[in-house]
Amino acid sequence: MIDHDRFLSTAARNYEESAIRRTGALAARIPDLISFAPGYPAEEMFPWEALDTIASELFTARQGHTLQYGATRGYRPLIEQLVTTLAARGIETTPDEIIVTTGSQQGLDLAGRALIDPGDVVLVELPTYSGAIAAFRNLQASLVGVAQDEEGLSIETLDATVAELAATGRRPRFIYVTPNFQNPTGLLMSAGRRQALLEAAARHGLLILEDDPYGSLYFEDTTTVDDTRAIKSADCDGRVIYLGSISKTLAPGFRVAWLVAPPAIAQRVELAKQATDLCTGVFDQRVVHAALSRGIVDALAPRLRAHYQAKRTVMEDALCASLGARVRWTQPRGGFFLWAEFEPHVDDRQLFEQAIANRVSFVIGSAFYVNGEGHRCARLSFSAPSVERIREGVSRLAAAVRALGEG
Amino acid sequence: MIDHDRFLSTAARNYEESAIRRTGALAARIPDLISFAPGYPAEEMFPWEALDTIASELFTARQGHTLQYGATRGYRPLIEQLVTTLAARGIETTPDEIIVTTGSQQGLDLAGRALIDPGDVVLVELPTYSGAIAAFRNLQASLVGVAQDEEGLSIETLDATVAELAATGRRPRFIYVTPNFQNPTGLLMSAGRRQALLEAAARHGLLILEDDPYGSLYFEDTTTVDDTRAIKSADCDGRVIYLGSISKTLAPGFRVAWLVAPPAIAQRVELAKQATDLCTGVFDQRVVHAALSRGIVDALAPRLRAHYQAKRTVMEDALCASLGARVRWTQPRGGFFLWAEFEPHVDDRQLFEQAIANRVSFVIGSAFYVNGEGHRCARLSFSAPSVERIREGVSRLAAAVRALGEG
Numbered sequence: 001m002i003d004h005d006r007f008l009s010t011a012a013r014n015y016e017e018s019a020i021r022r023t024g025a026l027a028a029r030i031p032d033l034i035s036f037a038p039g040y041p042a043e044e045m046f047p048w049e050a051l052d053t054i055a056s057e058l059f060t061a062r063q064g065h066t067l068q069y070g071a072t073r074g075y076r077p078l079i080e081q082l083v084t085t086l087a088a089r090g091i092e093t094t095p096d097e098i099i100v101t102t103g104s105q106q107g108l109d110l111a112g113r114a115l116i117d118p119g120d121v122v123l124v125e126l127p128t129y130s131g132a133i134a135a136f137r138n139l140q141a142s143l144v145g146v147a148q149d150e151e152g153l154s155i156e157t158l159d160a161t162v163a164e165l166a167a168t169g170r171r172p173r174f175i176y177v178t179p180n181f182q183n184p185t186g187l188l189m190s191a192g193r194r195q196a197l198l199e200a201a202a203r204h205g206l207l208i209l210e211d212d213p214y215g216s217l218y219f220e221d222t223t224t225v226d227d228t229r230a231i232k233s234a235d236c237d238g239r240v241i242y243l244g245s246i247s248k249t250l251a252p253g254f255r256v257a258w259l260v261a262p263p264a265i266a267q268r269v270e271l272a273k274q275a276t277d278l279c280t281g282v283f284d285q286r287v288v289h290a291a292l293s294r295g296i297v298d299a300l301a302p303r304l305r306a307h308y309q310a311k312r313t314v315m316e317d318a319l320c321a322s323l324g325a326r327v328r329w330t331q332p333r334g335g336f337f338l339w340a341e342f343e344p345h346v347d348d349r350q351l352f353e354q355a356i357a358n359r360v361s362f363v364i365g366s367a368f369y370v371n372g373e374g375h376r377c378a379r380l381s382f383s384a385p386s387v388e389r390i391r392e393g394v395s396r397l398a399a400a401v402r403a404l405g406e407g
Numbered sequence: 408m409i410d411h412d413r414f415l416s417t418a419a420r421n422y423e424e425s426a427i428r429r430t431g432a433l434a435a436r437i438p439d440l441i442s443f444a445p446g447y448p449a450e451e452m453f454p455w456e457a458l459d460t461i462a463s464e465l466f467t468a469r470q471g472h473t474l475q476y477g478a479t480r481g482y483r484p485l486i487e488q489l490v491t492t493l494a495a496r497g498i499e500t501t502p503d504e505i506i507v508t509t510g511s512q513q514g515l516d517l518a519g520r521a522l523i524d525p526g527d528v529v530l531v532e533l534p535t536y537s538g539a540i541a542a543f544r545n546l547q548a549s550l551v552g553v554a555q556d557e558e559g560l561s562i563e564t565l566d567a568t569v570a571e572l573a574a575t576g577r578r579p580r581f582i583y584v585t586p587n588f589q590n591p592t593g594l595l596m597s598a599g600r601r602q603a604l605l606e607a608a609a610r611h612g613l614l615i616l617e618d619d620p621y622g623s624l625y626f627e628d629t630t631t632v633d634d635t636r637a638i639k640s641a642d643c644d645g646r647v648i649y650l651g652s653i654s655k656t657l658a659p660g661f662r663v664a665w666l667v668a669p670p671a672i673a674q675r676v677e678l679a680k681q682a683t684d685l686c687t688g689v690f691d692q693r694v695v696h697a698a699l700s701r702g703i704v705d706a707l708a709p710r711l712r713a714h715y716q717a718k719r720t721v722m723e724d725a726l727c728a729s730l731g732a733r734v735r736w737t738q739p740r741g742g743f744f745l746w747a748e749f750e751p752h753v754d755d756r757q758l759f760e761q762a763i764a765n766r767v768s769f770v771i772g773s774a775f776y777v778n779g780e781g782h783r784c785a786r787l788s789f790s791a792p793s794v795e796r797i798r799e800g801v802s803r804l805a806a807a808v809r810a811l812g813e814g
Contacts (some may be wrong), residue, residue: 043471
């Protein structure tokens with residue numbers, strides 16, 4: 001066997017494995033593991049009957065193009081439907097600004113490819129989605145974090161960070177944010193903060209990459225649809241690139257998401273996609289088109305909101321009961337994640353080992369930080385496990401925390 | 408609106424639109440256009456009934472993981488099935504060498520990302536698949552072409568090219584080839600040439616990227632399965648990265664293909680894929696797994712061979728009858744393409760304009776050359792149109808050729 005390492009590109013030599021997907025692989029090998037690790041939607045909420053009907057109709061109609069190669073931009077009726085879907089979220093757009101992507105992860109990669117040269121600075125929230133970290137690092141970006149408070153990204157810190165970078169001759173091209181129920185913190189960026197971020201981006205000549213997979217999954221006990229209004233909806237000068245998806249609101253198995261960008265950038269993203277996977281599967285796009293246009297996604301949303309809100313409450317109650325003051329978090333007002341902060345002596349890697357021994361898993365906090373922080377934290381997903389499994393999992397996790405001692 | 412061009416990466420500024428997909432977009436706008444442009448499989452051969460049965464079973468079973476996120480490597484039963492499928496083609500492999508990709512185009516992109524640094528030389532055939540040109544150029548590779556004769560890639564020219572590059576201090580990392588019914592020439596690389604290429608690659612310290620979407624679509628009037636034996640099947644030291652796909656042998660709508668590489672490279676490709684689209688759709692993979700494991704793909708292959716052989720013959724007869732000595736080609740022994748070479752005065756772009764005026768399209772020859780050649784040539788796909796449309800399309804094309812005059 002020849003030595004293959006010498007053939008690897010510089011980028012490939014430095015690829016890092018996703019902590020989320022590594023723990024997923026681990027989970028598959030441990031019997032009876034309760035996993036709070038992946039951000040998987042609840043399978044019991046997939047609208048099987050409606051999807052079965054749509055799929056049957058597509059197979060019965062036997063239109064060749066359903067199983068043929070499709071346009072790189074996406075299936076045209078889906079793009080037109082998305083104009084309507086996005087308008088309902090306050091985002092005015094046109095078909096020439098939309099690209100259908102093979103999941104939002106592809107949107108991150110393609111936007112990155114259109115915007116990042118090796119060595120370029122990209123700004124991200126502290127902490128931020130680990131899949132975005134991987135996408136941008138694989139393109140050899142230099143990631144610089146900006147702290148968040150309970151209202152979201154700190155504009156003061158953003159200003160200071162840009163000024164510090166400028167002092168060393170570096171200017172970031174864009175900032176990546178997830179204003180709605182952020183992955184991993186579950187934070188909702190306040191309306192004021194969103195407006196301030198848009199103004200700050202204009203001041204600093206930055207684009208904003210807004211990732212919004214969880215927007216419609218707000219919890220009605222504390223939050224309204226108005227609280228989730230996308231930054232893109234207030235974008236008057238083409239400063240925001242917006243990513244949406246049906247992975248959390250219908251099913252991730254179809255690998256259909258969308259990127260909305262000013263035409264000059266959308267056109268480059270389309271060319272990147274051409275050479276990346278030619279097109280997103282047309283069958284998947286037709287299923288998603290039908291699910292959107294027949295109101296199936298909209299009808300499901302209130303049920304998903306109630307479902308995930310209930311699971312969030314179960315997890316909060318269980319954490320309170322079993323760990324009391326030994327764990328803190330900001331109440332998630334939507335989405336899939338609870339961001340747990342433990343006492344100062346807790347190390348996320350040690351806790352993870354102990355947790356795995358107790359047959360419960362999560363994603364270590366440091367996986368979401370680009371600056372080495374986060375070791376007191378854990379991302380706990382309450383979306384996929386049943387209520388009973390959440391209670392049992394928290395009990396196992398609490399035992400793992402106690403096993404680490406009093407600090 | 409802000410100026411977006413200044414935000415674009417160096418790579419994105421230089422993205423080029425695929426000639427194939429551009430002509431596809433054009434075709435959609437011209438009524439009654441007969442297209443010999445895209446390498447689309449014949450829709451009338453999609454095994455609708457079998458696929459409908461598989462899909463119904465999957466929706467009826469309602470197993471959550473069918474519509475959930477899946478492993479980045481691929482759906483495990485599909486990977487295990489591929490070990491068997493590949494063994495039947497003489498390729499001995501193991502699951503740790505296989506990555507399921509979202510179409511073979513993703514395989515080209517991911518292999519490129521694992522192997523190419525900006526400025527690196529990649530060797531390709533003259534001419535070669537334009538989608539590979541785009542994938543490697545988007546990664547800022549410098550593409551150097553190696554001539555082919557009727558037996559395929561010229562080893563003498565390869566040796567000379569590597570020597571010339573070495574004289575300027577440059578060493579290519581890999582060579583990209585399509586030995587079976589090459590896109591665009593339809594050429595079948597001879598067995599002797601395959602062996603010589605493997606030896607030359609060892610001599611020069613090169614990897615081989617072998618793209619094999621058409622392997623099982625040989626035409627039985629001239630060719631046997633033994634003639635299509637993959638270079639990978641003779642690879643003893645992990646020198647060949649192999650790409651296979653069901654896009655041409657089942658349906659492209661499922662976006663399922665596979666990459667086979669030595670574990671050290673497969674592991675890097677997996678990490679690239681993690682950050683690129685997380686996973687290929689599990690529903691699609693389960694459909695393909697069922698189609699392979701139930702023998703549907705194998706049972707379809709002889710019918711596809713006969714179908715495409717018949718269409719090839721119709722196109723050849725029509726070209727002979729209408730253009731005689733004004734066009735030359737090497738008889739395709741499989742696949743989707745006939746590579747037409749016209750008289751010296753013909754320019755592919757002029758011919759294309761005239762052809763479009765006559766409501767017939769093709770892909771201009773120069774789109775497949777990395778060195779500016781190919782202007783006497785056209786790639787004619789006989790795979791998708793009906794026999795009647797092939798005859799009518801060739802008649803329109805012949806009129807376009809005649810309209811360019813005698814030279």
